[in-house]
Amino acid sequence: MATRQLDERPKAAIRRARVLQTADVDSAVDLLRARATISSSRLEKPKSNEGDDRGLLNAMKAHRMPTNHKRTVSGHTSQGSTTANEDLTAAPQRRSVRLLNNFNLRPSSTKTNSSAVGVTSKEGRELKKVKATGTKGRTTVGRVVSGNRAQIPNDDTSRKEPRAPSRNGETAAPHMKAPPPAISPEQEALQELLDLFQKLGTGYHALSRYQCQAAIQCFSSLPSQQRDTPWVLAQLGKAYYEEASYKEAEEVFQRILKIAPSRIDDMEVYSTVLWHLKSDVQLASLSHLLHAADRLSPQAWCALGNAYSLSREHEHAIACFQRAVQLDRSFAYAHTLQGHEYVASEEYDKAQRAYRSAIMVDKRHYNGWYGLGKCYERMGKYEIAEKHYRSAAQINPSNAVLVICIGHVLENLRRPQPALAQYSHACSLDPHSALARFKKARVLMALRQPREALVELELLKNVAPDEANVYFLLGRVYKSLGDKTAAIRNFTCALNLDPKAAQYIKEAMESLDDSEDEEVD
Template sequence: MPPPSSTAVTAQLRQLDAHDRRSGESAYLLALCHFRLGDYKSAYEISKYNGYRGIHLNCAYIFAQTCLAIDRYKDGITALEKSRGLWSHTSNFGKHTATARASNPDSASVLCLLGKLYKAYDDKKKAIINFEEALKANPFMWDAFTALCDMGVSVRTQNIFKLNDVLIDGLSFDQPPGILVEQKDNGAINPIDKKTSRSAAFDTMDPFDSQRTGASSETLIGGNFMSAGSGENDFMSKIRAARSKMPAAPEPVHDLLESPTVANLDPNSSRVTLGVEPPQAPTRKTRNSQPPDHGSLEAAPKTHRLTTKRSQKAQEEHASEPNLAILRASAAPVSVTDRKRTVSGHPVQPRPQPEEPPQRRSARLFRGTNGKASSGATAVGAAAARELKKARPQISRILRPNSSSASVGRTVSGNRKPLEENGGMDVDQAEVPRIKEAPPQPPVIKSAEPEMVKIEETLKHLIELLKKFGSGYLALSQYRSMDALAAYMSLPRAHQETPWVLSQLGRAHYEQASYAEAEKYYRELRRLAPTRLEDMEVYSTILWFLKRETDLSFLAHELVDSSWHSPQAWCALGNAWSLSRDHEQALRCFKRATQLNPKFAYAFTLQGHEHVSNEEYEKALTAYRLAISADRRHYNAYYGIGRVYEKLGSYDKAYTHFHSASIINPTNAVLICCIGNVLEKQRQIVQALQYFSKATELAPHAAQTRYKKARALLALNQLDAAQKELEVLKTLAPDEATVHFLLGKLYKTLNDKGSAVRHFTIALNLDPKASQQIKEAIESLEDDDSFDDSMMA
């Protein structure tokens, strides 16, 4: 049968809500259904009544989530603050199981949501406070940690990812099997202290104490404690009243090798339930039985005194060895003869089989320890022998009819002779069957200590693993690409090959402008997870820088076919159009991406780049500012605004925005180089050289940065340093015309006319479009008086 559709479920929940308007739970379920269907406005309206006032925690939580989705941040903040008394100081850690989850959100999840609302409300201070409190309550709250990193907060992973008191308390709640749990009337479950509950459980399980065993079986039903007056009918109350008037029955002596009533330790349950044996056959009634005389119960017979003393002595012996039954059951199986016991508890000696014709079974049954038949024994037939083989409940003689008499025998075939004393036991208790099944093995009680040690070791391993993930994410959020690469490469091999880690490694190389290396990681990512959309806009930009037009077009069509409504797919398609020089089509794609997700900052930035290519500077500034409003730490938008102002000649404004971008990303060599360019255009060559040198240290293999540094050195007449930079640059970019042209100018200054003319000629061959400028440089050499023909050699 197919599952019901979402529409049918919504209709049923709506009927449930209409049936009971006052119930906050039905409103929560209906709002949750609409929220998961993406109908945020309906979820907002349904959960508003109970959620905004903070009277129902689940409604307030789902109401705040809808407020975050529909940009009503203040309402969500108000709802969570009003319901603070319902979720503060609560923790669900350790309370989830494989099949059950905690129904209400705890303080860590609510604080994380509250931090997201404050962040969207542009209250950075309160957002940071709530995220920090969420991590204190639960260090595994990854959303709170990533939010702090994305906000640029300097955090310490060593202080965040560690075992704290909250985690230990959560583990202590997870009681091992066999620990009692008290359930109150309102449904709340309170665990009993671990140290006292274990002893209490074993006291309840004492099979040798009939009073405590009976009390436990009456009061502990289904793992819940019940009082005598809680929900009982009149019939049961009368029975209890009658029982209370009767004197306590003496405890019978139990055979240790029998399977007594022991505690049932269910491994799938956290409660102790007493195992109840199958009901046994009722006791036989004698033909001359009389109604029970309660008055005769007060005077116990002499034979019973002996039984009571022996039972008390056995109890004292068993009290010193509470686990004797378990130890004996776990030992090697014993023979049938060894399991036979006398009344005093001694094993029965094996008897040799007689060679003469066998005697009557009645004589064998009631033979005493001295080998003689009991004088009061009664003959038992074959049918009675079969009946006697069955297990009989061990009932004290004081509770039997006509217990005031010395003893009463069984009547078979009209024989009504009374039995003589047989050690205070009657036939049922003295008789030992020939064949006796081995008692079932009791469940082994496992100690909770090794399990707790395993759980703590697992938590420590997870914490250490999370530290590495957190260190890498924090370093990448601060654009320390080398530190991020080191952290991610320290992960186990299995984790390094996951799509998320591959994406992080590719992004780290992208921030270092190592586009070829980044492309390898993203290519492997596409092979492992072809449907992944996250960071695909970065991959398309990498292919744009590498001029891989075919690969970029194939990626864009794959993404659009797999997810038409994803902004990443439209960004990739826009980059493909941009690489083919169709800027209008690219702009349409980028605008479509911003329509799908108005908070997708990277799409606004790409849109601004296309406006700059079309020399539409005002539109470009508008797109960059929208990107900054979507993400305050999106340094690409600051860089775009700086480029626009640099093209417009506003070098002061360009310097301000380039500097703002470099504060966010201090390790980006391109931003440092852009600041040097603006200073160079303002004739501040010395300050510009400092930025060029810093950019060269950050990106030693960047040809453009070294070229600008060499040009600044040449302008400052530092010829030796400029020559070293140009020699390195000639190795990095041997086919670059500007490099050879700058080398020609350097050798002209050094009066090496031959080398100057050679490099000017190479530059002319590499870039014929700059022939006019290169010819003028060569003509300036010919006008020099020191010119000779040897320069052509």
């Protein structure tokens, strides 16, 4: 029932239209009465202009501001008040005032006081003044229709930059970055420890892949407190050994002995370094030191076997390596050293068994594959030797010695062009390798390229100035180029450096006038 009563009520638009109609009738009646009053006053007093003006003014004032003028709640004038209290002698309103009143009687949905319908002329002028003022005095601009348009903020508020809300709900200052979180000493120490382990792991992985330069860089970049530890120095020494940098490896291992004189691990590598350097006194001292530290360690017996091998006592060396194998069957390097001694004694069957034992212990032990290739090469089986050499080079691709062995096998197979490619690759791996440049110069001479061979031999003469074979090959090169004076000079230098080869050198000097250039090994 309450809903039906609300529906039966008259709508606001109909009620406003009725008030508007009554207001128009009232204004028309007022206009007619004002005209009648003015005409009657003129007829009564034609000679008094001042009285006419005063009467007209009083009539207009009385019409504009009635004393008992009542309005409804919406601001419209009531119908009953016009007949009871209105002065009939009031002057009519002007046309501009009527138009303004008619304009203000239209319904409006604004929230300001200008939405009233019955606005007087004075209120209209005040409204015009308010509209004519600048933007500084306005608080709201425009109209809100059904809530679709928002109020336009003032200029002062629109000029302010928005601030991002903070975590606590307060606005933070613009263009202010949050300070980085503080790192505790425990976290900083943990990060340093992780960086240290990363470098150690990277260096060890590179060394296990025989990437010696990368391993050296990783271990050298460690802090001094960690770089001077025996384990890190041992890894550096092995990296230098794999690069055939025996002098640098010797210095590193000497530092290890100063820091830890009783260290046993990795000392077999140091004994091999001293064997390559022909340092028999230091090698004997090292073997004695290791035996005093632990006589049941395979490293000590390997060092003693290398000392016997350097003094050409192969039987005693084989016995020492056999003892090392008995102490530790999984020590692959002891098997390899035993195989080397069998090759020196020309016992190739026993050498092959020793190398295969080393490969069974460690399949990535490239020294075992190299030893097998050396055995087959000594036996004249060059194709099988090439296969084993390539297996070793696949495990350790940065070793120039293995590449030289492959080139030598190809040269024996009468394949000079592939052999030249292998020797060039060996020179790129190790620019200071005298053997690689010498073999490359020999292949260039066999391919009838004496000028290219001359360039290699000039570089080789600076690397190995006391090598008789270099001067002998230089003499042959100058002989093929037709420079007999330079050829005799180099043959003479070779004769002075190696008197044992006097027979071959004299034959080469006597054949300077011959056109044929035979290869002399």
